[in-house]
Amino acid sequence: MSIKRIESGRRMSQAVVHGNTVYLAGQVGEGATVTEQSKSALAEVDRLLAAAGTDKSKILQTIIYLSDMSTFAEMNAVWEAWVDPNNTPARATSQGALATPDYKVEFIVTAAL
Amino acid sequence: MSIKRIESGRRMSQAVVHGNTVYLAGQVGEGATVTEQSKSALAEVDRLLAAAGTDKSKILQTIIYLSDMSTFAEMNAVWEAWVDPNNTPARATSQGALATPDYKVEFIVTAAL
Amino acid sequence: MSIKRIESGRRMSQAVVHGNTVYLAGQVGEGATVTEQSKSALAEVDRLLAAAGTDKSKILQTIIYLSDMSTFAEMNAVWEAWVDPNNTPARATSQGALATPDYKVEFIVTAAL
Numbered sequence: 001m002s003i004k005r006i007e008s009g010r011r012m013s014q015a016v017v018h019g020n021t022v023y024l025a026g027q028v029g030e031g032a033t034v035t036e037q038s039k040s041a042l043a044e045v046d047r048l049l050a051a052a053g054t055d056k057s058k059i060l061q062t063i064i065y066l067s068d069m070s071t072f073a074e075m076n077a078v079w080e081a082w083v084d085p086n087n088t089p090a091r092a093t094s095q096g097a098l099a100t101p102d103y104k105v106e107f108i109v110t111a112a113l
Numbered sequence: 114m115s116i117k118r119i120e121s122g123r124r125m126s127q128a129v130v131h132g133n134t135v136y137l138a139g140q141v142g143e144g145a146t147v148t149e150q151s152k153s154a155l156a157e158v159d160r161l162l163a164a165a166g167t168d169k170s171k172i173l174q175t176i177i178y179l180s181d182m183s184t185f186a187e188m189n190a191v192w193e194a195w196v197d198p199n200n201t202p203a204r205a206t207s208q209g210a211l212a213t214p215d216y217k218v219e220f221i222v223t224a225a226l
Numbered sequence: 227m228s229i230k231r232i233e234s235g236r237r238m239s240q241a242v243v244h245g246n247t248v249y250l251a252g253q254v255g256e257g258a259t260v261t262e263q264s265k266s267a268l269a270e271v272d273r274l275l276a277a278a279g280t281d282k283s284k285i286l287q288t289i290i291y292l293s294d295m296s297t298f299a300e301m302n303a304v305w306e307a308w309v310d311p312n313n314t315p316a317r318a319t320s321q322g323a324l325a326t327p328d329y330k331v332e333f334i335v336t337a338a339l
Contacts, residue, residue: 205252
């Protein structure tokens with residue numbers, strides 16, 4: 001099976017395609033609030049899925065980290081406005097501090113081609 | 114490769130089958146203790162794997178979150194009584210608060226068909 | 227698709243090969259510092275990938291847990307000296323306490339055969 005790496009840097013690639021499966025790097029977003037960061041991060045997910053040749057209707061699994069679980073409902077509101085309602089992935093969420101204190105939410109997405 | 118979604122809701126699906134791989138949503142359980150919640154969550158894993166057409170002998174990877182790592186041994190006792198001893202998956206465990214303070218343990222399972 | 231389990235114990239296998247995909251158990255390392263533990267854990271990743279018939283040039287995704295995110299730069303220095311610069315994986319990092327307080331870093335690796 002072929003491996004294709006997208007937006008590869010010294011530390012990581014933003015997406016890796018293996019056969020019919022796409023692994024995205026954890027996506028964080030810009031903005032001050034969880035709402036803003038979730039919208040920004042999920043726009044990056046859209047962009048990277050398109051670069052890989054797929055889209056959000058084919059997401060298989062999403063693991064979400066929140067730096068503060070009290071923002072769970074706020075993140076979910078953005079998520080539910082964004083996700084394809086007819087094609088929701090398996091999902092799990094836990095609390096964990098992220099790479100810098102400014103980051104409040106991260107989405108780790110696995111999708112199909 | 115086909116994608117089949119099981120028990121799909123507005124936010125997530127409880128299981129997604131892609132080709133020969135099954136991704137389960139993070140499973141939490143009912144009860145007051147880590148022992149009770151682990152048994153309850155792993156019974157849900159059994160149920161969802163059956164719905165996907167497979168079983169625990171074909172689990173590939175499990176990522177576990179504990180809200181308090183001091184319950185690691187308690188969770189492991191339930192895990193080791195449950196997992197197929199001849200077919201143990203790759204596994205990783207870390208501490209992280211879950212969606213509500215009542216939840217003490219979550220299991221994220223990937224399995225083969 | 228075949229499933230092959232490597233270094234299987236009662237609790238987990240250190241690696242599971244499913245078709246062309248390899249799932250490693252979360253790898254922790256020995257030593258007092260994040261530098262030492264990262265080097266030790268990534269040497270284990272090398273060893274297990276070899277046992278599965280592959281190597282670090284084929285890593286697809288890596289999820290990293292740090293017990294203290296202030297060690298992010300220290301971990302990254304070891305990571306960037308180790309990872310294949312022409313074949314970097316999708317990556318995500320979050321903070322989470324590990325199985326014992328001595329463990330400061332854990333790497334969860336998925337690779338292609």
